[in-house]
Amino acid sequence: MSSFVHFTFWLKEKLMRSSIRFLAVMLMLLPCSATAQVSPPAFVNYEIAPIHAMAMSPDGNYLAAVNTADMRVEIYTLNSSGPLPFASIAVGLEPTSVRFRTNTELWVVNNLSDSVSIINVPNCAVTNTLRTADDPYDVVFAGSPQRAYVSCGFARSMQVFNPANLAAAPIVVPLQGNNPRAMAVSPDGSNVYVAFFHSGNRTTILSGGMSAPGSTIITYPPDAVRVTSGPHGGAFQPGNVSPGVYNPPRNTAxxxxxxxxxxxxxxSSGVWRDDTGANWSPLVDGANASQSGRYPGWKLLDRDVAVVNANSLAVSYISDMMNICMAVDVNPASGQVTVVGTEAHNDIRFEPVLNATFIDVMAAFGNAGTPQATSRTDINASLVAQFTGTPLSPALRATALGDPRSIKWTSDGSVAYVAGMGSNNIVKIDSSGQRVGSVIPVQPGPVGLALDEARGKLYVQNRFHGSISVVDLGTSTETSLVSYFDPTPTVIRTGRKHLYDTQHSSAIGQISCGSCHVDGRMDRLSWDLGNPAGNLDVLGARYPMNRNDSFTIPVGGVLGNQRIGTG
Incomplete structure (x- = not known):
């Protein structure tokens, strides 16, 4: 993505975030008498998804869950019967992560407030509030002596706080990746892993159609597609099978x-190819790169996870995992970092070809010191293999995993539980990413997991349902449900299923509108979703506001993704 597009996205989000903070401050400054006469502001929905939504205290006595919509943290005590409500504590705006530093000290990351709340759990009190850089998402504890590490998305950095001296300014560690969010720690506490939410997938655009021959209006970037030394000899709109050959066949009318x-x-060998397999490397990073507006040796970084030495703060990276890195955990037995998220096939042209398969739901594995992922697995591979163009049965679609937002390994590293926010279920994978056991249906929008092996339970936070499911590990079934107050209006709750529900939105059960418009925003990729078999659509014939010479074409080329529903 270009620097200009990234800046535009950043500026719009920043203005939105600043406006709500300004409103909150102004309301607090009103005198008590005036405040009593002011109607409560309408519910403001930023659709900010939790990152580490739940945490259990090390001694197993407490369970904490973010209540992002109500700007609170819900605290429960735990016993053999399940979670019992203990306290509901107000924190900052849009809390996204909770982590226990000790048995009684809880850290809460407030994304919209750019802050961290530190809570004394037995006393139900916020004892300190730390200011952070812009857009904080997650926090972990590591190193010797122990320090707190906070990921900051728009700031593209990690801040390191000293719990023994909270008044000291944090150390800032720059991270070379887009939107660092979810975090994890190696079993020995020596490495901190930070997943880049929008990490990219080694795709780039070669310009075409920007300028007509001899034009002086738009001359940059150069029209690389029409360069005669290119693999298609300068043919415009090359077919996706071979020059002039389309799948599906083109409607010549x-x-x-x-x-x-x-x-x-x-x-994987470093060659730049289009969806026909043609080699464009000479025009991308080779001797003729200037003909695409680049330079010889041009590189496109693909960094999925930052590996930060907890003591020296030296940074290395792991690549080639996926393009949306949603959640991360470390296998305590092997020490491998595991990332779950989605991988886009935006390099493949045309909507009929990509139908039901334009993204994969992935689990990827990596090691500190190894620059590439050691392995990747499509979690829905068996379902994708059964798709032949006809939607799978509802029973099969119910087994698909969509929009994975949390992963939690068992203590022996044999099984990881993965929560599908879009598929409303939990699946289990082994250390190679292969599925094991049965799918566990839960309530809508599971985003957080806490594993209580001593009691044989898995706690699941259901974001869209305002509840916590208690799952029996032995039977892999939901045995009870604990609800909490969620102020989200009904109209938003109703609308979310149309954005996120993967089982009702796709033929396989793994894709929804939210797969590209992630959290109502975008995947920061471009797509060519035309249809060669389509018709020329004269808009004026259907929409009187348009001129009769306004039209859409069935193969209109590459378009960038857009935000929806979030301003």
């Missing part, structure tokens, strides 16, 4: 397709 840009992807 729709006219000649325009000259458009193309998406190319760097393969």
């Amino acid at each position: 729709a006219g000649t397709p325009p000259n458009v840009s193309m998406i190319v992807r760097q393969d």
Whole structure:
């Protein structure tokens, strides 16, 4: 993504975040008499998803869960019967993560407030509030002596706080990746892992159609697609099978397709290819790179996880995992870091070809000191293999995992539980990422997991339901439910299923609108979702507000993703 597009995204989000903070301050400054006459403000929904939504205290006595919509943390005591409500504590705006530093001290990351609340749990009191850099998401504790590490998304950094001296300024560790969010710690506490939410997938755009021959209006970037030394000899709108050959076959009655840009992807051997397999490397990073507006040796970084030495703060990276890194945990037996999220196939053209398969739900594994992922697994591979163009049965779709937002390994590293926010279920994978056991249905929007092996229970926070499911580990079934107050209006609750529900939105059960418009925003990728078999659509014939010479074309080329529903 270009620097300009990233800046535009950052500026819009920053203005939104600043406006709500300003409103909160102004309301607090009103005199008591005036405050009593002011109606409560309408519910403001920023659709900020939790990152580490639940945590259990080391001694197993307490369970904490973020209540992002109500700007609180829900605290429960634990016994053999399950969670019992203990306290509901107000914190900052849009809390996204909770972690226990000790048996009684809880740290809460407040994303919209740019702060961390520190809570004395037995006393139900916020004892300290730390200011952070912009857009904090998660916190972990590691190193010797122990320090607190906070990921900051828009700031593209990690801040390191000293719990023994909270008045000291934090150390800032710059991270070279987009939107660092979810965090984990190695079993020995020596490494901190930070997953980049928008990490990319080694795709880039080759310009086409920006300028007509001899034009002086738009001359940059150069029209690389039409360079005659390119793999398609300068043909405009090359077919996705071979030059001039389309799948599905092109509707010639729709006219000649325009000259458009193309998406190319760097393969494992470093070659840049389009969806026909043609080699574009000479024009991307080779001797002729200037003809695409680049330079010889040009690189596109693909960094999925930052590995930070907890003591020296030296940073290295792991790549080639996936493009949306949603959640991370470390296998306590092998020490491997595991990331779950999604991988996009935006390098493949045309909607009919990508139908039901434009993203994969992935589990990827890596090691500190190894720059590439050691392995990757499509969690829904068996279901994808059964798809032949006809939607799978509802029973099969119910077993798919969609929009994975939390992962938790058992203490022996044999099984990890993965929560599907879009599929409303929990699946189990082994140390190679293969599925094991049965799928566990839970309530809508599971985003947080806490594993209580001593009591044989898994606690699941259901974001869209305002509840915590108690799952019996022996039977893999939901045995009880604990609800908490969620002020989210009914209209938002109703609408969310149309954005997130993967089982009702796709033929396989793994994809929804939210797969590209992640959390109502975007995946920061570009797509070519035309249909060669489509018709020329004259908009004026259907929409009187449009001129009759306004039209859409069935193969319109590459378009960037857009935000929806969040301003």
